Amino acid sequence: xxxxxxxxxxxxxxxxxxxxxxxxAHGEASVLxxxxxxxxxxxxxxxxxxxxxxxxxxxxxxxxxxxxxxLAPEGLKAVSDWADSxxxxxxxxxxxxxDYLDELQRDHPQPQGxxx
Amino acid sequence: xxxxxxxxxxxxxxxxxxxxxxxKAPPELVFTAMTEPRHLRRWWxxxxxxxxxxxxxxxxxxGYRFVHRAPDGSEFGFHGSYRELDPxxxxxxxxxYEGAPDHPAVETMELQPVEGGTLLVATSVHDSVASRDxxxxxxxxxxxxETYERLDELLAGLAPAAGA
Numbered sequence: 443x444x445x446x447x448x449x450x451x452x453x454x455x456x457x458x459x460x461x462x463x464x465x466x467a468h469g470e471a472s473v474l475x476x477x478x479x480x481x482x483x484x485x486x487x488x489x490x491x492x493x494x495x496x497x498x499x500x501x502x503x504x505x506x507x508x509x510x511x512x513l514a515p516e517g518l519k520a521v522s523d524w525a526d527s528x529x530x531x532x533x534x535x536x537x538x539x540x541d542y543l544d545e546l547q548r549d550h551p552q553p554q555g556x557x558x
Numbered sequence: 559x560x561x562x563x564x565x566x567x568x569x570x571x572x573x574x575x576x577x578x579x580x581x582k583a584p585p586e587l588v589f590t591a592m593t594e595p596r597h598l599r600r601w602w603x604x605x606x607x608x609x610x611x612x613x614x615x616x617x618x619x620x621g622y623r624f625v626h627r628a629p630d631g632s633e634f635g636f637h638g639s640y641r642e643l644d645p646x647x648x649x650x651x652x653x654x655y656e657g658a659p660d661h662p663a664v665e666t667m668e669l670q671p672v673e674g675g676t677l678l679v680a681t682s683v684h685d686s687v688a689s690r691d692x693x694x695x696x697x698x699x700x701x702x703x704e705t706y707e708r709l710d711e712l713l714a715g716l717a718p719a720a721g722a
Contacts, residue, residue: 451691451692454691455687455688455691457571457687460570460571464570525566525568525694528566528568528694529564529566530604531603531604532564532566532577532579533564534603534604534605535601535602535603535604536562536564536579536581537562538600538601538602538605539581539588539591539592539601540562540581540582541601542591542597542600542601543581543582543583543587543588543591544582546583546587546591546597547583547587
């Protein structure tokens with residue numbers, strides 16, 4: 443699980459690959475279509491696609507003479523869980539802070555924040 | 559602005575993290591709770607992480623160091639130094655996660671007085687999107703541990719009934 447996540451994040455550490463993922467969020471695309479916005483060759487884009495595929499972020503399927511790329515929902519879920527867990531870290535800290543501030547204000551009541 | 563929902567913004571194209579959170583206490587008290595070890599020990603971090611080191615030298619040029627310990631004994635340390643202090647409104651500090659010491663971030667925390675309490679706005683700026691992502695991932699690790707632990711508790715709670 444951790445190894446897979448490492449691959450996922452390594453894959454997303456590259457701006458071109460993030461741009462490809464963003465493009466695929468709008469739907470399937472061929473290598474040629476994906477290469478269009480970038481100043482790079484089709485083989486260079488194919489290399490990025492291989493990394494994304496190994497990271498579980500995209501899948502590819504043959505369609506007539508070309509191969510279509512699409513986002514792989516499981517890989518993206520790992521990414522969204524990642525931000526969710528970070529959010530939980532802070533939500534839990536702040537919820538503890540809320541409780542603690544309540545306790546402090548109960549024990550030592552003071553006038554509510556007159557702006558200095 | 560009275561909900562206590564956490565707003566978290568992790569933009570894909572800029573190496574920053576923005577957190578906004580309303581807290582129901584005046585800025586003076588929030589500032590104290592966020593900067594004094596005796597208070598920080600009571601709330602800083604998820605419940606399952608023990609804060610084993612909490613050192614603060616609250617002056618410009620001074621620093622802080624925190625170490626969290628997870629139930630399995632692994633530790634996560636971070637430290638930094640204070641660049642600006644304007645109690646109870648603003649703190650600018652560096653942040654170094656000791657697991658990735660070559661990628662310090664700069665954090666700015668602002669406490670804005672609002673009706674009924676304080677709006678806390680924290681921005682951290684990392685040296686690249688990749689190291690920002692690594693930082694978020696380090697929080698993820700703690701969050702995942704917490705999730706597993708909750709699962710353990712749930713399973714422990716179910717066990718007697720299942721065995722009966």
